[in-house]
Amino acid sequence: MARIIVINSGKGGVGKTTTAINLGASLNKLNKDVIIVDANLNTPNIGLQLGAPIVPITLNHVLKGKAEIEEAIYEHASGTKIIPSSLSVKELTKFNTKKLPEIAKKLATLCDYVIFDSAAGFGEEVIAVLEAAEEIIIVTNPEMPAVTDALKAVKVARDMGKEINGVIVTRHMDANYEMPLSSIKSMLEAQIIGVIPEDKAVKEALNLRDAVAHTHPRSKVSKKYLEIARKVNGEQIEERISFFDRVFRR
Numbered sequence: 001m002a003r004i005i006v007i008n009s010g011k012g013g014v015g016k017t018t019t020a021i022n023l024g025a026s027l028n029k030l031n032k033d034v035i036i037v038d039a040n041l042n043t044p045n046i047g048l049q050l051g052a053p054i055v056p057i058t059l060n061h062v063l064k065g066k067a068e069i070e071e072a073i074y075e076h077a078s079g080t081k082i083i084p085s086s087l088s089v090k091e092l093t094k095f096n097t098k099k100l101p102e103i104a105k106k107l108a109t110l111c112d113y114v115i116f117d118s119a120a121g122f123g124e125e126v127i128a129v130l131e132a133a134e135e136i137i138i139v140t141n142p143e144m145p146a147v148t149d150a151l152k153a154v155k156v157a158r159d160m161g162k163e164i165n166g167v168i169v170t171r172h173m174d175a176n177y178e179m180p181l182s183s184i185k186s187m188l189e190a191q192i193i194g195v196i197p198e199d200k201a202v203k204e205a206l207n208l209r210d211a212v213a214h215t216h217p218r219s220k221v222s223k224k225y226l227e228i229a230r231k232v233n234g235e236q237i238e239e240r241i242s243f244f245d246r247v248f249r250r
Contacts, residue, residue, distance in 0.1 A: 002035075002108040005115050005165065005232070006133035008157065009140060010149030012120035015170035016139045017045045018202060018212070020117035022222070023137075025211040026229035028080040033111040035073065037103075038085040039129045040119040041095065047084030050076055051209035058086040062103065063095035069103050070110075078214055081111070097128040104132035122156055130157055135165040137232075138190065142169055142178035147187055154188050166193030168228065173198045194228035196221055 007020040017040070024036040038046035038059060047053050052074055061067040072083045107114045118129045130136065136157050140150035154164055167188055169181060172195050185192050199221040205212035213222045230237055 002111045002114045004104050004108055004132060004134040005113065006039075006118050006129050006136045007115065008118045008126070008130070008136055008138055008153050009120055009146075010122070010138075010151075010153035011140070011146050012043075014139050014141045014146050014150075015196065015202075016120070017049065017117050019137070019139050019168055019170065019196075019225075020115050021046065021049060021211045022213045022225040023229055023232070024113070024115045025078060025080050025213040026222075026226045027113050027115075027233065028078060029213065029226065030229055030233055032113055032233065033081075034113045034115060035081045035083060035107055035111045037083045037107070037114065037116045039100065039116045039125065041085050041097070041125050042119060044085035044087060046082055046117055047074075048087070049206060049209065050082055050211070052076075052082070052084060053087060055084055059083050059103075060086040060095050063097065063099050065096070069106055073110075078211070080211075083107075097125045100125075100128040101132040122152070127156075127160075130160055130162060133157075133162055135163050137165050137193070138167045138188065139170060140167060140184065140188075141171050142181070142184060144179060147179055147184055151188055154190060164188075164190045165232070166191050168192070168194045168196060170196040171198045172196060193231050194224055196224050 009016045024034045028034045038044045057067045057072045062069050073081050075081050116129050119126050138150050140146045167190050197220050201216040201219040202212050205215040208215050
C-alpha cells in the first residue's frame with residue numbers, strides 16, 4: 001500500500017504546488033511509483049505546470065461520478081503520474097469532496113506514494129483532503145504571515161489526529177529580515193525536513209512546463225528536493241560539513 005502524503009500550507013503562494021510536483025518527481029527518480037493529485041479544485045495548477053492544462057478526464061469528473069479514478073491518471077514523460085483537476089469554470093460546482101478519502105485508498109493500491117496538492121485555507125475541500133492523509137507536510141516561507149497561517153494548518157491537522165511529517169521552508173534567502181529557522185521550528189512544533197533556496201530555476205522550469213527536478217537537475221533547489229525525497233523515503237542523509245567548519249569544531 002502506498003503512503004498518502006498531503007502537501008498543505010494554510011496560505012497560498014508559498015510554493016506548495018512546486019513542492020508537490022518536485023517531491024513527486026524526486027521520489028520518482030528514486031525509482032518509486034508516484035501519483036500526484038491536484039486536490040486544489042478551484043485553482044488547480046498541477047496539469048498547467050506539467051504541460052497538461054486540458055485533459056479529457058479530471059478529478060472533477062471522478063468526484064461527480066462521471067468517471068473512475070483510474071481514467072483520470074496521466075503519465076508524464078519522466079514516469080511520474082498525475083491526476084489533474086479541471087481549469088474549466090463550468091467544473092467548479094457540484095462535486096462531492098467527501099469522496100476524496102475513498103479515492104485516496106483506491107490510489108494507494110496502485111503505487112508507492114500518493115501526493116495530494118491541497119488548496120490553501122481551511123475550506124471543505126481542504127478538510128476532505130486532510131481526512132484522506134496519512135502524513136502531512138507543511139510548506140511555508142520564512143516570513144511571519146506565512147508561518148502564522150502554517151501554524152493554523154498544523155493545529156487543524158493535529159486536531160484531526162493527523163501526523164505532521166515535517167515542514168519545508170521555501171524561497172529561503174538567508175536574509176536578516178527573514179524569520180530564523182529555529183523560530184519557525186519552535187513556533188510550529190515540528191521538524192524542518194528541508195529548506196529550499198530562492199532560485200530562478202524554479203521560474204524557468206515553470207515556463208518550460210516541467211518540474212525543476214527535470215529541467216535543472218544540478219541546481220541547488222533540485223538537489224534540496226532530492227534530499228527531502230530521500231528523507232521522506234526513510235534514507236539516512238549525512239550532514240555535509242565544510243573543511244572550515246571541521247577546523248572550527250575541533
